[in-house]
Amino acid sequence: MTDPLVQRLRKLDACAVSDALDKLGLAGAITGLQQRSGPDQGGGRIAGRAVTMKVGPGERPPGPTVHLGCRAIESAGPDHVVVVEQRSGVEAGCWGGLLTLGAKVRGTEGVVADGPLRDVDEAIAYGFPVFARSLTSRTARGRVVELGTNVPVTIGAGPDAGGQVVVHPGDYVLADRSAVIFIAAAEIERVLQAAEDIVAKEAAMAQAIRAGTPIAEVMGGNYEHMLQKDGR
Structure with a gap:
């Protein structure tokens, strides 16, 4: 199994x-x-x-x-x-x-x-x-x-x-x-959860880029702070 x-x-x-x-x-x-x-x-x-x-x-x-x-x-x-x-x-x-x-x-x-x-x-x-x-x-x-x-x-x-x-x-x-x-x-459970959260955020950003949102806007402050430990 x-x-x-x-x-x-x-x-x-x-x-x-x-x-x-x-x-x-x-x-x-x-x-x-x-x-x-x-x-x-x-x-x-x-x-x-x-x-x-x-x-x-x-x-x-x-x-x-x-x-x-x-x-x-x-x-x-x-x-x-x-x-x-x-x-x-x-x-x-x-x-x-x-x-x-x-x-x-x-x-x-x-x-x-x-x-x-x-x-x-x-x-x-x-x-x-x-x-x-x-x-x-x-x-x-x-x-x-x-x-x-x-x-x-x-x-x-x-x-x-x-x-x-x-x-x-x-x-x-x-x-x-x-x-x-x-x-x-x-550590596997919390690493998986953190990685899955990152993937979900990046998927939403990719969707926004495809929809025509300027990439500089998509990859602004949210992307830069995505790995901060406070979860932003």
């Missing part, structure tokens, strides 16, 4: 939700994670709850050896987005073609990878949405390992390069061509 909060989030674009975060004084909008594949080879909004994975150099956690990404895929399904941290600086894929196929078969909404994506042509062929920091041909083998699944991950390049946020398992994710948005589960 689809999460009703995910259904509401899926109807919104990243810019509206980013504005809602600004209005509420919350972080969570991340730029620079480009959409590399999707239903039309680059289009398609995704929304869901985060299944997280951390990748980097080091030793695998104790336990049976499982290929990187398999635990995350097995934890995910409809209404989930796999969120990967690979910010080590090592050029090595943190997601690839067989993982993309596995996630698609599970019905996962998509993948957001703060790191290099491998096998992008396969993701395009599958029509599966993947957002990634960069592309590479270099394998993870011998370079990076899975350091944890469903653990907190840090996504983003920092305050001077599009922001940074810690994402926890179960947080909400929205991604489109403008940005990737992360919303803490505890």
